[in-house]
Amino acid sequence: MFRRLASMPIVLFCVVSITFFLIRLSPGGPFDSERKIPPAIEKQLLAKYKLDGPLVTQYTGYLSDLLHGDLRLSTKYRNRSVNEILAQTLPVTLTLGASAFLLALMIGLWIGSFAAARPGTMAEGFSLMLTLLAISLPSFVLGPLLILIFSIKLAWLPVGGWGTPEQLLLPSITLALPFAAVIARLLHDSLRETLSEDFIRTARAKGLRETRIIYGHALRVAILPVVSYLGPLAANLLTGSIVVETIFHIPGAGGFFVNSILNRDGFLLGGVVIVYCLLLMIFNLLVDLSYSFLDRRIRQ
Amino acid sequence: MTGIDLPRNGRLPFLILLLIVAAVIFGPLFFRHSYDLPGELTYAPPSWSHPCGTDLDGRDLLIRILEGGRISLLVGLCGAGISLLIGTTYGLIAGSARSSIDNGMMRFVDILYSVPRLIFILIFINSFNERLQLAASAHGWNWLVGSSRLVILILSLGVIEWLTMARIVRGQTLALRERSYVAAARVLGQGYWAILWRHLLPNLAGIVLVYLTLAIPSVIIDEAFLSFLGLGVQAPQSSWGSLLAEGAASINPLRGAWWLLLFPSLALLTTLLALYNLGDALRRKLSAKSH
Numbered sequence: 001m002f003r004r005l006a007s008m009p010i011v012l013f014c015v016v017s018i019t020f021f022l023i024r025l026s027p028g029g030p031f032d033s034e035r036k037i038p039p040a041i042e043k044q045l046l047a048k049y050k051l052d053g054p055l056v057t058q059y060t061g062y063l064s065d066l067l068h069g070d071l072r073l074s075t076k077y078r079n080r081s082v083n084e085i086l087a088q089t090l091p092v093t094l095t096l097g098a099s100a101f102l103l104a105l106m107i108g109l110w111i112g113s114f115a116a117a118r119p120g121t122m123a124e125g126f127s128l129m130l131t132l133l134a135i136s137l138p139s140f141v142l143g144p145l146l147i148l149i150f151s152i153k154l155a156w157l158p159v160g161g162w163g164t165p166e167q168l169l170l171p172s173i174t175l176a177l178p179f180a181a182v183i184a185r186l187l188h189d190s191l192r193e194t195l196s197e198d199f200i201r202t203a204r205a206k207g208l209r210e211t212r213i214i215y216g217h218a219l220r221v222a223i224l225p226v227v228s229y230l231g232p233l234a235a236n237l238l239t240g241s242i243v244v245e246t247i248f249h250i251p252g253a254g255g256f257f258v259n260s261i262l263n264r265d266g267f268l269l270g271g272v273v274i275v276y277c278l279l280l281m282i283f284n285l286l287v288d289l290s291y292s293f294l295d296r297r298i299r300q
Numbered sequence: 301m302t303g304i305d306l307p308r309n310g311r312l313p314f315l316i317l318l319l320i321v322a323a324v325i326f327g328p329l330f331f332r333h334s335y336d337l338p339g340e341l342t343y344a345p346p347s348w349s350h351p352c353g354t355d356l357d358g359r360d361l362l363i364r365i366l367e368g369g370r371i372s373l374l375v376g377l378c379g380a381g382i383s384l385l386i387g388t389t390y391g392l393i394a395g396s397a398r399s400s401i402d403n404g405m406m407r408f409v410d411i412l413y414s415v416p417r418l419i420f421i422l423i424f425i426n427s428f429n430e431r432l433q434l435a436a437s438a439h440g441w442n443w444l445v446g447s448s449r450l451v452i453l454i455l456s457l458g459v460i461e462w463l464t465m466a467r468i469v470r471g472q473t474l475a476l477r478e479r480s481y482v483a484a485a486r487v488l489g490q491g492y493w494a495i496l497w498r499h500l501l502p503n504l505a506g507i508v509l510v511y512l513t514l515a516i517p518s519v520i521i522d523e524a525f526l527s528f529l530g531l532g533v534q535a536p537q538s539s540w541g542s543l544l545a546e547g548a549a550s551i552n553p554l555r556g557a558w559w560l561l562l563f564p565s566l567a568l569l570t571t572l573l574a575l576y577n578l579g580d581a582l583r584r585k586l587s588a589k590s591h
Contacts, residue, residue, distance in 0.1 A: 011411055022423045132580070136572035138521050140528040140541070141565045144548035148558060152551065231414035239418045243528060247548060257419070258529055261426050269423065276416055284414045 004288060008281050015277045016066060016270070020059060023266040048073075062270075071271035076263040082271035085256060090275065092162060093252035096244065097237045099168060100175035104233065107176065108183025109226070115184065116191035116222075117214050128188065134181035139240050143174040143247040160249035171248045175240050179233055183226055190222040220294075227291050231284040238276055310581030313574040320571055324369035346559050355546065355560055364538060365567050371539040372520055372568070375454050379519035382458025384512055387465025388504065392496060394466070395473025406470065409463050417460040418522060422531055425452050449534055453526065457519050465511055472507050476500055510586055513579035517572045524568060540568045 046052040050061055050072065065072060071082035115127040150170065151159040161167050194200065195218050203213050242254035253272055260269040306314055351362050394405040429449050436444035444451065476482065477500070485495050524541030526532030528548075533539045547561035 007411075011415075015415070018420065019423065022420075022427050025427065132573065132576050133569075136517070136569055136576055138524065138568075140525065140544055140548070141568060144544070144551055144561050145565060148551055148561060235414050235416045239416045239525075242419075243525060246529065258531070261422060261531065273416075273419060273423070276419065280414055280416065 004285065008285070011281065012274070012277060016063065016274055017059075019270045019273045020062060023264075023269060024055060024058065066274070071274070072267040074260075074265055074268040076260065076265040076268065082268050085268065086253060086271055086275055089251060089253040089256055092250060093238075093241055093245070093254060094279075096168070096171055096175065096250065096252060097234075097241055099172040100179075100237055100241070101234065103172050103176035104179040104183060104237075107180035109187060109223075110184075111180070112184040112187030112226075113191060113214060113219065116188045116195070117210065119192065128185070131181035131184045134177050135185075138178060139174050140243050140247065142177060143171075143244060146170050146174055147247070160247070162250045162252075167248075171244050171250060174247070175237060175244045179236060183229065183233075186225050186229055187222060190225045191218055194218045194222040224291070224294065227287065227294060230287045231280070234283050235280055238280065307581045307585040310578050310585075313577040313581070316570065316574040317578065320369070320567075320574070321373065324366050324373060327366040328363055328370075355550075355557075361543075361559065361563055364543060365540070365564055368538045368540050368543050368564070369567060369571075371450070371533055371537055372523060372541070373571075375450070375457065375523045375533075375539070376516045376520035378454045379457035379461060379523070380512055380515040382455065383460075383462040383465055383515050383519070384508060386458065387462035388469050388501075388508055390462065391466040391469025391471075392473055392500060392504070395470040396477055396492070396496060396500065402470070406467075409466055413463055418525065421456045421460055421522075422526065422529075424456055425449070425526070426531065428452060447537075449532075450537065453523060453532055457522050461515055461519050461522065465508070465515060468507060468511050469504055472504055473500055476503055506586060510579060510582040513575055513582060517575040517579075520568070520572065520575075540564050544568070 043052070050065075051058065062072070069083075071086065073079070073081050074085060077085065111127050111131065115124045118124045147159055147170065150157045157170055158164075158167050191214070195214070200213060200218055203217050208216075241252065242257055244250070245252040245254035246258065253275075256268060257272045259265070260272065354360055355364070390405065390409075394402045397405070429452055432448045432452060433445055436442075436448055482495060482499055485499055490498070520540075523532055523539060524544065527539050527541030528545045530542075530545065533542055535542075543564040544561070547557075547564055550557040550560050
């Protein structure tokens with residue numbers, strides 16, 4: 001666990017460096033446009049955004065600014081700092097991500113245990129088929145289809161936007177469903193395996209009811225693969241939210257991310273990537289902590 | 301084929317896949333018009349002459365789906381092939397190396413798993429596309445200039461999708477190296493690489509092929525994701541992802557051009573579902589055999 005903590009800054013440093021050099025080494029600068037800027041003004045612009053001087057000095061300057069918590073200015077949205085933009089958009093993305101996370105977990109655990117409790121029945125086969133269908137429905141297919149059905153044909157829910165709980169519903173479902181299916185399949189497989197073990201046979205011999213066996217005994221062990229999937233899940237949700245925000249016109253960090261690539265807005269791009277990675281690392285640390293906690297209980 | 305013959309529940313998906321591949325390769329040959337020729341009929345709903353309707357520029361959607369399928373399947377197959385190459389090599393080395401090296405290598409995979417890899421790939425593609433184009437035109441490789449983005453896309457998707465393959469191969473290698481015939485080979489004095497090449501690799505072929513059928517759909521989804529954002533395949537080329545993006549953009553309460561969304565979705569969905577079902581059937585068969 002301590003080694004894990006120690007490796008975090010190293011990974012973050014690699015992330016920062018890779019992002020910086022990927023952006024700075026690409027041809028074309030942030031101020032390239034059809035209209036040619038006079039050299040004197042361009043020089044001033046470069047100085048203002050600290051893009052002048054040799055690459056190494058730029059790099060070390062950026063690193064030291066980052067250490068002071070300064071993500072610098074956006075070159076596209078003039079005079080707005082990346083910190084400011086992220087402070088406005090990140091809460092939106094995190095709300096969407098968190099609700100999708102909870103939704104995926106709830107649906108996934110429910111369907112997974114539902115299917116595993118009914119081996120060999122039609123219900124099991126049907127649920128597994130359903131999960132396979134949901135995995136094959138990526139968010140950019142599911143989102144527009146849901147809008148078409150629920151917002152345009154039935155007019156039950158808003159097409160997009162942000163602010164009300166109704167506007168959160170469709171995006172979270174869109175984002176969550178494929179991952180709920182992955183969780184359901186993971187849990188189903190591991191529950192089936194756990195249910196054939198000796199301690200379950202003992203529990204059955206004691207005359208416990210099947211629901212008690214599954215939810216009281218087997219689930220505690222079988223949940224471990226799901227717990228170790230939570231880290232990748234969070235990464236996938238953050239990536240997926242970029243598309244979902246675009247589909248539902250949600251003013252989150254994802255839209256700024258896509259635009260910053262198209263506009264060569266290096267510091268905004270770097271800021272989004274660095275903050276995303278930092279969040280994921282903290283989340284993974286928490287997952288690891290909970291995992292070792294669960295694991296120890298089993299060994300005893 | 302390395303001891304895997306098609307299980308009963310894998311036959312239907314396999315057949316569907318064959319049909320899709322054949323349609324995508326040979327289908328466009330039966331059309332008189334080229335797919336990027338604009339027509340008079342814009343936003344025409346499905347009819348006998350245009351079974352899937354037409355789009356904003358009056359192009360026939362069916363032929364665009366078939367042409368887009370070529371790109372999507374090509375990217376899926378090549379990307380998965382690259383991921384197979386990297387993943388197998390990595391997993392084989394980790395699984396057969398000393399445990400300290402193995403631990404380090406798998407730790408690296410764990411870190412990569414929880415980093416938003418697709419985001420780095422986005423930056424990478426957009427940074428290096430122009431660079432490659434410049435280099436290609438400087439060397440006079442004209443074929444590369446037009447499709448540099450596609451080449452970069454395939455390479456980079458292969459580079460991010462190998463993690464699962466590496467884990468599976470490493471686990472299998474760990475199990476295989478304890479087998480008596482590997483011990484026998486070692487006692488007979490065969491070297492490390494000879495054992496890898498002659499004894500471990502052939503026995504991994506089955507599981508690698510099974511996971512290839514599961515890697516192809518993830519690469520196809522990734523490509524569609526990038527193209528949907530407008531950062532993958534670029535016009536005049538199109539893929540199922542970029543068709544879906546166009547379809548999603550044309551959905552609004554005033555003009556519900558539903559066919560632009562429905563038919564590309566169906567094409568993508570059918571392909572993914574068939575691939576997943578085939579992979580699942582093969583995986584279940586393989587795990588049943590090894591028990």
